[in-house]
Amino acid sequence: MQLELYQIIVPLVSIVFIGSLLQRFWAGKSGWQEAMVGVLFWVGVIFFAFFPDFISQTIAEVFGIKSNINAVIFFCLGLIFFFQYKLFLLFKQQQSALTTLTRKLALDDDEKRREQ
Amino acid sequence: MIDPKDILVVIPAYNEGTVIAEVVRRVRDEGYPHVLVINDGSTDQTREQAEQAGAIVVSHLVNRGAGAGAQTGIAYARKHQIAYIVQIDADGQHYPEDIRDLSQLMESEEADIVIGSRFMNPNKDIPVIRVVYNKLSNVFTNWFCTRWYSDTQSGFRMLNRTAIETIDLHIDGFGYCSEMIILGEKQGLKIAEVPIRVAYTAYSMSKGQDLYMGINTAMNILWKLVSHPK
Numbered sequence: 001m002q003l004e005l006y007q008i009i010v011p012l013v014s015i016v017f018i019g020s021l022l023q024r025f026w027a028g029k030s031g032w033q034e035a036m037v038g039v040l041f042w043v044g045v046i047f048f049a050f051f052p053d054f055i056s057q058t059i060a061e062v063f064g065i066k067s068n069i070n071a072v073i074f075f076c077l078g079l080i081f082f083f084q085y086k087l088f089l090l091f092k093q094q095q096s097a098l099t100t101l102t103r104k105l106a107l108d109d110d111e112k113r114r115e116q
Numbered sequence: 117m118i119d120p121k122d123i124l125v126v127i128p129a130y131n132e133g134t135v136i137a138e139v140v141r142r143v144r145d146e147g148y149p150h151v152l153v154i155n156d157g158s159t160d161q162t163r164e165q166a167e168q169a170g171a172i173v174v175s176h177l178v179n180r181g182a183g184a185g186a187q188t189g190i191a192y193a194r195k196h197q198i199a200y201i202v203q204i205d206a207d208g209q210h211y212p213e214d215i216r217d218l219s220q221l222m223e224s225e226e227a228d229i230v231i232g233s234r235f236m237n238p239n240k241d242i243p244v245i246r247v248v249y250n251k252l253s254n255v256f257t258n259w260f261c262t263r264w265y266s267d268t269q270s271g272f273r274m275l276n277r278t279a280i281e282t283i284d285l286h287i288d289g290f291g292y293c294s295e296m297i298i299l300g301e302k303q304g305l306k307i308a309e310v311p312i313r314v315a316y317t318a319y320s321m322s323k324g325q326d327l328y329m330g331i332n333t334a335m336n337i338l339w340k341l342v343s344h345p346k
Binding site: 020021024092095096098099102103105106107109110 | 154157172174175176177178180181184187188191192195286288328339
């Protein structure tokens, strides 16, 4: 099996991330569920790096789409990224509002304690 | 000479109940009577320990991150017309004795922000993993700056009144260190660096950033530059 450059780089990067995930787990910074999901994800990335044709062939066979499979995949990826961006934007706005509220409550509470 | 009584030492803290009292005492013993602990939603005895050690404590109801804590300190200083603030870490890795060096440089250089740099200290004894992480962070942060800063991730820094009035941090997490420098430069503040010492312990090492937090920090900085460019 002849390896392309990305088939070396992607697994190496994935291994670094797996190591980091395990380190976080051992240091008590993450739970076993988070660590397991993360490790499975990066193992999956390694798998697809080694067998890039496997995913498209499997999807084509499972859904019976024999042609234009790449177009379908890219369209779906585009949709996923779009909705991911919308979610991320909403998440950031909520985070910012929560911080502003937390800060105001903290400073107001300090003011009340001074007045007492 | 900046009067230590004009300086408010701000310590953002999250679950630092085992060390916060000692940190507050060391700062006060060094001649800085005004200490503000931002208790960032701690679930341990951080608030009680800090108050018993003589600090003013402002508490976030929920944990919002080091950057949110730092900005609450700035907001407090604005509200109470504080002339200078010094931010130090709550894990005890910084030496309060070094506040004098930051203060002297701020005055002599007429700087608005002084950063305590671990890497300018010739006797630095920093764990390799921290050196690698901080060097990468320096490259990333300095990419957006007009000059090179040797320790962009240092939590030990001093701000004067101009900086207190000018700086508005939007990043809640550790990315605030980079954000403050990038923002300060954009708004024309003078930023200087001075060598500091750091004591790395098993406790302080367990509190710092790791690879995932570093990537998250980088993403937050990029997002901040896109969403709040000024």
